Amino acid sequence: MSQASETIDDVAATAAEAGVGAEAGGDDNFDEDYYLAVNPDVLDGIAAGYFVDGYHHYRLHGRDEGRMCAPLFDAAWYGRVYPMVAMDIERGRATDHWDHWRRIGRYRGYLPNPAAPRPENPSRVRARFGGLWTDAPDAADVIAGRHSIGTLSDRNAELLTGWIKDGYVILPGAIPAHLLDAAGTDLDRAYQGGFAALMFQCLSLNPNDIFWRPDINAKPAKALDLHWHSEAIRDLIFAPAIVEFLHLIFERKPLASQSLGFLRGSGQPAHQDTAYVVYSHARRFAASWIALEDVTEGAGELLYYPGSHEFPDFVYGERYKSLHEAMRMNVAGGNSLRDAEEQHGQGLIRQAEHRRMAEHRLLAKAGDVLIWHADLAHGGKPISNNATRRSVVTHYCPADVAPLSFEAGKSAIRAHGEAGYYSTVVY
Structure with missing residues (x-):
C-alpha cells in the first residue's frame, strides 16, 4: 500500500510532462479497459488499494514486464x-478511428482488427457492482438513438449526456x-x-440519534427522514423536475x-454514498440535494469531483461494495474495517489528484437542485462562518429495488x- 501511495504523484507528473491526461495514460495507445480485461490480477491490486488504476500498474510494472x-x-x-x-466522426462524436473504437465502437462489438476475438457481451456494465442503464458503456448510443427518433428531447438528451460524463446534473431554479x-x-x-418524533444525528453531541434539543442548532446536524413526517418535504423531494429526471435514469x-x-453544512469529508447507503442492488440509486436558501461561501457548501463516479471500486472485506455489508457478514474485525473506511476516503482524494480532477463546490441559489450518481465522490466544505445552509x-x-432497511424491519412503504413512493430507515 505504501509503495503505491508514494508513487502516485510521480505517475501523474510524468503524464503531465507527456502533455496528456493521466486518464489517457501518458501513452497515446494505452487503453485502460483492454489492459484490465487481459490482466485480471491488476484488478485485484486496484481493489486492494495497491494501484490507482490500470495505467498506474502499467507505469510501475506492466511496461517492464512486457504486458500489452x-x-x-x-x-x-x-x-x-x-x-x-x-x-x-463527421457528427463530432469521435476525433479519429482509434478514438472511435476506444470510446464507442468496442461497446458495439466492433473489432480493432480482423483477427481479434469478439467479446461475449460488449455492452455489459463494466462496474463490478452493476448500475443503471446509464452506466452501460453503450449508453451514449442509446441516448443518441432515442434523440434521433424523437423520444428524447434536446434538453433531456443533454442532461443525460452530462450525467454519463460527469456523474451529476444541476437543475437551476427547479423548485x-x-x-x-x-x-x-x-x-x-x-x-x-x-416534530416531537423526529430524530437527529449530531455526532458532536452524541454518537447515537437523538431528539431535538436547542444546542443542535449551532452544530452540523441532520434531521433524519423529515419527509416521513412532513408533507411539504415530500412535495419538495418529489418536485416535477426531480421526478422527470429520475424517470429518465430509473425508467x-x-x-x-x-x-x-440540514440547517447548517455537514463539513463531511469526500465520500461515496455506496459505502454507507445500501440497497439490494449496490449502485442502482441516486441522490438529490435541494437548496432552500442561497448558499454563501464558508457555509459548508457542497463539494464534488466531476467524473469520480467512474473511479475503480473500493471493496470492503475483499467482496463488498458497502461498509455495512462487510460488517453484516462479519468479514473482518471492526478496527480493520474502520481502517479500510479511512483508506477509502483518502483514496478518493488520491484518485482525483492522479487524474487531475478539480474539486467543484456548489454556491447554489434557493430552488437549485443537484442530482448525483451513487458513486460520485462528494462532501461538504469546512464551515468557516455562522451562516446557515438550509437544504x-x-x-x-427504482421502486423495485429494496433499501436494506427493509431487511432490518423498516419495510413500510407509502x-x-x-x-x-417513500419509506424510512429510522421510524
Whole structure:
C-alpha cells in the first residue's frame, strides 16, 4: 500500500510532462479497459488499494514486464468495414478511428482488427457492482438513438449526456416558489422542536440519534427522514423536475428511501454514498440535494469531483461494495474495517489528484437542485462562518429495488400521489 501511495504523484507528473491526461495514460495507445480485461490480477491490486488504476500498474510494472497496453489496431480496416464510424466522426462524436473504437465502437462489438476475438457481451456494465442503464458503456448510443427518433428531447438528451460524463446534473431554479416556501417552513419547524418524533444525528453531541434539543442548532446536524413526517418535504423531494429526471435514469417510478434535513453544512469529508447507503442492488440509486436558501461561501457548501463516479471500486472485506455489508457478514474485525473506511476516503482524494480532477463546490441559489450518481465522490466544505445552509438531501432508487432497511424491519412503504413512493430507515 505504501509503495503505491508514494508513487502516485510521480505517475501523474510524468503524464503531465507527456502533455496528456493521466486518464489517457501518458501513452497515446494505452487503453485502460483492454489492459484490465487481459490482466485480471491488476484488478485485484486496484481493489486492494495497491494501484490507482490500470495505467498506474502499467507505469510501475506492466511496461517492464512486457504486458500489452492496447490491442493491435488496424485503422484502415476499421474505417472500411464499419460505415457508421465515418458518420460518427463527421457528427463530432469521435476525433479519429482509434478514438472511435476506444470510446464507442468496442461497446458495439466492433473489432480493432480482423483477427481479434469478439467479446461475449460488449455492452455489459463494466462496474463490478452493476448500475443503471446509464452506466452501460453503450449508453451514449442509446441516448443518441432515442434523440434521433424523437423520444428524447434536446434538453433531456443533454442532461443525460452530462450525467454519463460527469456523474451529476444541476437543475437551476427547479423548485417552484410555493414548494420551496412550504418546505422551508417545515425545516425551520423541525429545528425548533416542532416534530416531537423526529430524530437527529449530531455526532458532536452524541454518537447515537437523538431528539431535538436547542444546542443542535449551532452544530452540523441532520434531521433524519423529515419527509416521513412532513408533507411539504415530500412535495419538495418529489418536485416535477426531480421526478422527470429520475424517470429518465430509473425508467420507472422512484422510491425515496431516506432524507436528511440540514440547517447548517455537514463539513463531511469526500465520500461515496455506496459505502454507507445500501440497497439490494449496490449502485442502482441516486441522490438529490435541494437548496432552500442561497448558499454563501464558508457555509459548508457542497463539494464534488466531476467524473469520480467512474473511479475503480473500493471493496470492503475483499467482496463488498458497502461498509455495512462487510460488517453484516462479519468479514473482518471492526478496527480493520474502520481502517479500510479511512483508506477509502483518502483514496478518493488520491484518485482525483492522479487524474487531475478539480474539486467543484456548489454556491447554489434557493430552488437549485443537484442530482448525483451513487458513486460520485462528494462532501461538504469546512464551515468557516455562522451562516446557515438550509437544504434537503434525499436518496432514491427504482421502486423495485429494496433499501436494506427493509431487511432490518423498516419495510413500510407509502405512495406520494402518482409521483412515486417513500419509506424510512429510522421510524
